[in-house]
Every structure is written in structure tokens, then in C-alpha cells.
Amino acid sequence: MSFIDIRLNQINKAILPIIIVISLISFVFGAIGLILNLFVFTRASLRREPCSLYFFSSTLFNLFVILVVIPVRIVSEGYSIDIGNYNLTICEIEFFAFYVARTIPCWLIVLACVDRYVNSSIKARIRQISSYKTARLAIGITIITIIILHIHMPVYYEISYMSDQFGNITPACFGQKGIYRTFIAFWAMVSYSLCPSFLMLFFGFLTLKNLHQHRQVLPRTTQINQTTRRVNIQLSRMLAAQVLVIVIATLPFSIYRLYASFTVSLPKSTLRIAEENLAFKIANVFTYFAHSTSSYLYTLTGTVFRKELFKIIRLLWYPNQTMVTTTGLKMQQMSILPSNRQITVANNNGT
Template identity: 60%
Template sequence: MSSIDDTINQINAAIVSIVIAVSFINLTLGTIGLVFNVIIFTRPSLRNEPCSLYFFSSTCFNLFVILVIVPIRIASEGFNTDITSYNIGICKLEFFVFYVVRTIPCWLIVLACVDRYLKSSTKVHIRRLSSLRTAKIAIYFIVSVLIILHIHMPIYYEITRTFDGYGNLIPACYGQTGFYRKFIAFWSMASYSLCPSLLMILFGMLTVRNVHLSGRIRSEVTSRRIDRQLACMLTAQVLAIVFSTLPFSVYRLYASFTASLPKDATRLAWENLAFKSASVLTYFAHSTSFYLYTLAGTIFRKELVKIVRRHLWKRNEIHRTLNLHGQQQSEKVQKVIKKHEATSKDRYGCIAKNRTEL
């Protein structure tokens, strides 16, 4: 075996290790954090805010990403059990559903940025657009639009023969060769990473501009504590999405510009390592929201503390009730024993007295 083959094998082994390790980290962090998100965003202090509704909806889709997509990716990338490579129906359905579900949370955060922009406006009629009714309509609209915009995937995805990282020809689920494969590369970059990130930054800048134009934050709208905390949480989430998906966008651009260049096996292996690493890093955009909200939002931390305290209080109450019940049962047993002993003494006393009289 040549040194080139050794290098390629080492790179492929590194890919498997990176994918499995990072995926398990995301699976663990995401499962715990997103469940807490669902509990906290349904609390009375937060559930009536349109921005909270966007966060809650994003969390629901992120749960699907973490609990369904990530385990499937671990099985396919780490253990070579990708059933999409052998069933055309599953191939089309899986890639369509996975692309749509991963894209929706990013656009819901964009809507949250738009909501902050509307709420910071100096014009009353614009601020009124920030409402729960508007948020519900916007969520239904963006989900429907993204489903429609991805409808081409079940049509053009197919099982084709391709070389794996070790040079073996294997079946794999990909878009049709030619124009569509280049299109889907740009499309996934634009819809999942580039456009949402740019829009988040744009509306963030517009929100800052609105605040500066107003001269001060209006007392009846954005000076409320909950609004400020939601803005801080949103900023943290935006930064996480931008930095988690930026390497993916950079790689997609690089791959598009270098697609026509001749590449040897070693370079392809390194590019595959870069692609897999960039892809798996995007899952941090779906798994870390709870920890970002906890760090950035005081109201979020307070709700978390309330939930933990309530759980501990209930557990203590259960232990206290069980202990009290145990003590009561013990006292009852002691009373029965004492009563039984007294009865026995009386009985034996009577027997002894009768024997003496006899």
C-alpha cells in the first residue's frame, strides 16, 4: 500500500470519527436543551409574545432535526447503513423532508428578526404588525413556501453510482448529474445558510437604526424587560446560526468555483473531509439554542430556575409525604403491638389468677 493510500485511509477514518463525535455531542446537547425550550416557551410569561412563538416553532422543528436527522446521519456516515442508496422512494422522500425541516428553523429566526424590527419602529402602525396573529400567519406562510420551493427535490433526486472515499463504486442518492447538481449546491447554500444569515444581519442593523432614530427606547413598547431579553436571546441565536453555517457556505462556493478543475484522489479526500466537517457543524445551529438563551436572557433563566425549583419542591413534597406516611404507619404498627402486648398480659394474668384460685 502506497503512502497516498495511507493518507486517504487516515483522512477517511478522521471523517468518520469527526462525524460520529460531533453528532453525538449535538444529539446530547440538543435533546436536553430543546425539551427545556418547549417547557419554558409555553410558560405564561413568554407564550403571549410573537417572538417567543417564533422561538417555540423553531424549537419544534429543531427537535425533529436532532432526534431524527442526526441519528440517521450517524448511522449512514459512521456505520455505512444508508438505506436511501438502495430505495428510490426513500431517497426522494428523505432528502426532501430533511432539507425542508432543516431550513425552516433558520427562516423562523429571520421572522423573529423581522418582528424585532417591527416592534422597534417609531411608527405606531408598523409596531402593530408585531402580534401573535401576524406571527401565526407568517409561520404558516414560510413553512408552506419552503415546502413548495423544495418540491423539485423528489423529482430530480435519483440513485446513481459514485466513488466513495476509498475509491469503491457504490450507489448513492444524489441530484441528477449536470445542471441540476450544480443548481442544488447553490440552492442549499442560499436557502439554508447564505440568505437567512444575510437577512438576519440586515434586519438586526435596521432594528439598531430604528432605536437610534427614536432617540430613546419607547416606554410603552420596547423598554419592557421581556422585549429587551428576547432581543438579546435573538442576537445570540443569530450569531450561532451565522457562525455554524458559514463554513458550509464557504465550502459550497469553493466547490462550485473549482468543480471544473482536475483533482487527484488525495485532494478529493481532503475536500470530502472539509465538506463533512462543515456539514456536521451546521447541527450546532439546531442544538445550542437553549444554552444561548440561558446565557443571554435573564427572563429565560428565571423561568428555568422556577421550573427546577418547582420540580425539586415537588420531589421534596413527595419524599416528605412518603416519610410522613411511613411514620404514621409505624405509629399504627407500634400501637397495634402495644395493644397486643397489653391484651396478652391481661390474658396471662387472668390465667395465672385462675390457677392460684384452683
């Protein structure tokens, strides 16, 4: 057996364990963390915050990625079982839904960055833009816009026959050959990774600039405003951590798609095809961390999130203790209130 054959065999054997391990880690920890996100961002202390609504909405789409996209991709890429490779309708719907579901959370985080920038402005008129009503409207417009901008995928996707890592000709769901395949590679890079990442970093920089102006211009405010400002700073830290992970996790995938579109017409050896296939699948499963790690990033960087999370865990772990505490508080409040007999005696003494 030649060196090339040995190398080819090693690469092909490495693909399945890598996909399974990384995908399962993202699936298990992502599902737990995202469900906790839903509980935390509906707590009273965070419920009415516009930034929390962006986080909450992003969590819903990330749950779709974790609970639907990852299992399908494990079966498809790990075991080469994908109905979409043989049925055109499923091919078009699958890629359209998966692209949209993975793109929307990134843009919702962009909106959260914009909200932090607006909220940190020293001008009251600009700060008023940051509101729960504005957040709901922005989320709806963003979701509809992304769906419309991806509507070309069901039209131009097709089943193509390509060489796999073993050199066999197999069907696969891809964009039409030629200009569109190059376009979809650019589109994936711009819409999913490059443009959202740039905007996140851009508005993050502007937010830091606003916070610096706050320290120089605004005097110390009331305790209530200080508490609100502290919550806003915590949300900004949580957002910064999320942005960093999204940038790191999505850029390799987009870079590979761009590379693949430029080299699609080049003749390639079986070894090169296997190496590129391994690189693509690693970059693809690595993007799952952009959708599965938010809860853990928020816990590490946000005190307000961490406190609410511990309250929920305590409530789930010691439900009886919580009931006893609540009952005790009610009894204490009732004992403080004067009875009708006490009120009558006090009135008689007064007369």
C-alpha cells in the same frame, strides 16, 4: 507504504470519530436544551409574545433535526449505511424532508428578527404589526412556501454512482448531473444559509437603529411599559446570539456545496477525494450546532429566559416544596377573608 497512502489512511480513520463525537454532542445537548425550550416558551410570561412563538416553532423543527436527521446521518455518514442510496423513493423523500426541516428554523428566526424590528419602531402603527395573530399567519405561510420551493427535489434527485474516499464506486443519492446539481448547490447555499443569514443581520441592524432612536425620542414611560421594553430587549439579545451561531455554523457547509458543484467534472486523485469528503462531513455535522445550541444561548444572553428556566428546574427538582408553598399561600388568603360569623357580628354592631 508511501506518504500518500499513509495520509489517505489517516484521513479515512479520522472521519468516523469526528462524525460520531460532534453528532452525539449535538444530539444529547440539543435534545435536552430544545425540550427545555418548549417548557420555557409556553410559560405565562412569554406565551403571548410573538417572538416567543417564532422561537417555539423553530424549536419544534430543530427537534426533528436533532432526533431524526442526526441519527440517520450518523448511520449513513459514519457507517455508510443508508437505504436511500439503494431505493429511489426513500432517497427523494429523505433529502426533501431533511432539507425542508433544516431550512424552516432558519427562516423562522428571520421572522423573529423582522418582529423585533417592527416591535422596536417608534411609530405605533408599525408596532401594531407585531402581534400573536401576525406571527401565527407568518409561520404558516413560511412553512408552506418553503415546502413548495423545495418540491423540485423529489423530481430531480436520483441515485448516482460515485467514488468514495477509498476509491470505490458506490451508489449515492444526489441531484441529477449537470445544471440541476449546480443549481441545488446554489439553492442550498441561498435558502439555508446565505439569504437567511443576510436578512438576520440586516434586520438586526435596523432593530439596533430603532432602539437608538427610542433612547433619543421617547421619554421614560410607566413601569409596565418599562417591563415590556425590558422583555423585548432580552428577546432581542437572545435572537442576536442565535443569529450569530446560525451564520457561523451554516456558511462553511454552503461554501463547500458551491465548491463541489464547480469541481464535480474535474479529475481528482484518491487523496483529494478523501480530503474533500472529510471537509464535507465536518462542515455538514458542524451545521447541527445551528439547531442544537439555542437553549444554551438563550440562557447565557436572556435574563427573562434564564429566570423561567430556573423556575421550571426548581419545580421539577422540588415538587413537594412547591406544593407546600402553594398550600401555604391559599391558607394565608383564607385567613385574611372574614368569616360569615364575623360579618354578622360586625353588621349587628353597626346597627
